[in-house]
Amino acid sequence: DADVTQTPRNRITKTGKRIMLECSQTKGHDRMYWYRQDPGLGLQLIYYSFDVKDINKGEISDGYSVSRQAQAKFSLSLESAIPNQTALYFCATTGQDTDTQYFGPGTRLTVL
Amino acid sequence: GENVEQHPSTLSVQEGDSAVIKCTYSDSASNYFPWYKQELGKGPQLIIDIRSNVGEKKDQRIAVTLNKTAKHFSLHITETQPEDSAVYFCAASTTGPFPGGGADGLTFGKGTHLIIQP
Numbered sequence: 001d002a003d004v005t006q007t008p009r010n011r012i013t014k015t016g017k018r019i020m021l022e023c024s025q026t027k028g029h030d031r032m033y034w035y036r037q038d039p040g041l042g043l044q045l046i047y048y049s050f051d052v053k054d055i056n057k058g059e060i061s062d063g064y065s066v067s068r069q070a071q072a073k074f075s076l077s078l079e080s081a082i083p084n085q086t087a088l089y090f091c092a093t094t095g096q097d098t099d100t101q102y103f104g105p106g107t108r109l110t111v112l
Numbered sequence: 113g114e115n116v117e118q119h120p121s122t123l124s125v126q127e128g129d130s131a132v133i134k135c136t137y138s139d140s141a142s143n144y145f146p147w148y149k150q151e152l153g154k155g156p157q158l159i160i161d162i163r164s165n166v167g168e169k170k171d172q173r174i175a176v177t178l179n180k181t182a183k184h185f186s187l188h189i190t191e192t193q194p195e196d197s198a199v200y201f202c203a204a205s206t207t208g209p210f211p212g213g214g215a216d217g218l219t220f221g222k223g224t225h226l227i228i229q230p
Contacts (some may be wrong), residue, residue: 004155033217040121042201042220043156058217059113090155099144099207101218103155 003027004067004104006091012110013081021076021107023091030096032074034058034066037088037106041059081111116204118221124139126229131192133224135202137185138165145178145185146218147159150199157181160187189226 005023013019023032030051035040035043045058047066065087067075078085086092088108115138115200122185125131137145143164148156162169162185164177169176178185203218 035220040222042116042118042222043218044220045217056216059219070118072113092155095207099146099205100158101146103157104147105153 004091004093004102004105006089006104008107010108011063011107012112015082015110017081019078019081019109021089021091021109023074023104025072025091025093025102025104027093027095027102028071029093029102030071031094032068033092033094033101034064034076035073035090035092036060037090043090046076078109078111081109083111085109085110114142114204114206114219115220116202118202118224119196120224122225122227123220124227124229125192127192127194129157129192131187131189131196131226132181132226133187133202133226134184135186135198135221136182136203137204137219138183139204139206141206142219144207145176147176148201148202148203148220150201150223156201185191188211192226192228194228194230197226199223 005021010029033048034046037043044060049055052068065077088106090106091104096102118135125144149159173190174206175188195209201223202221
């Protein structure tokens with residue numbers, strides 16, 4: 001089984017809709033991250049969390065919010081989706097004894 | 113904040129030849145430099161990393177070099193094979209002195225599409 005899972009894998013939605021992307025990890029790590037990937041732009045950090053009580057904004061947090069429901073779960077929400085939020089979204093996790101970030105398979109989001 | 117530049121954006125090499133991808137970073141406080149490989153439809157996967165107290169690191173056909181003075185680091189792949197075809201990303205971050213010391217997220221380069229020609 002995959003260490004980091006993301007649901008849904010693909011989602012098409014309309015402008016103005018609220019949408020939630022979910023991430024779960026089974027590695028027992030405390031740190032979780034959300035990144036956005038656009039063609040030709042690499043990955044950009046949206047939010048990160050060091051534990052369930054610690055949430056931090058990344059470089060592109062505007063228009064997004066997150067919830068750390070448990071150590072293993074970290075959700076990303078778009079309160080009112082807009083077309084320029086069409087992208088690939090990746091969740092990642094790392095632990096206290098490693099620098100390696102383990103990425104999920106990604107969610108492809110299309111906002112019409 | 114940190115800014116990471118990566119070149120080239122596309123690299124085509126003959127199978128068996130070497131490939132080199134270069135990155136520069138701006139924040140002298142960055143001390144951790146991983147390289148990720150992303151295959152189509154998958155998330156990035158770490159292939160090698162280096163900390164700022166080391167100048168070079170090798171793992172079989174893959175090596176990474178770091179020049180702290182010039183703030184640049186490079187990925188070297190020797191004896192390239194078809195399965196090396198993918199997008200490669202460099203990244204930088206500031207962590208503690210030991211693994212897991214507190215990475216505030218990675219700053220990525222824009223990626224290099226490596227094509228291995230048969």
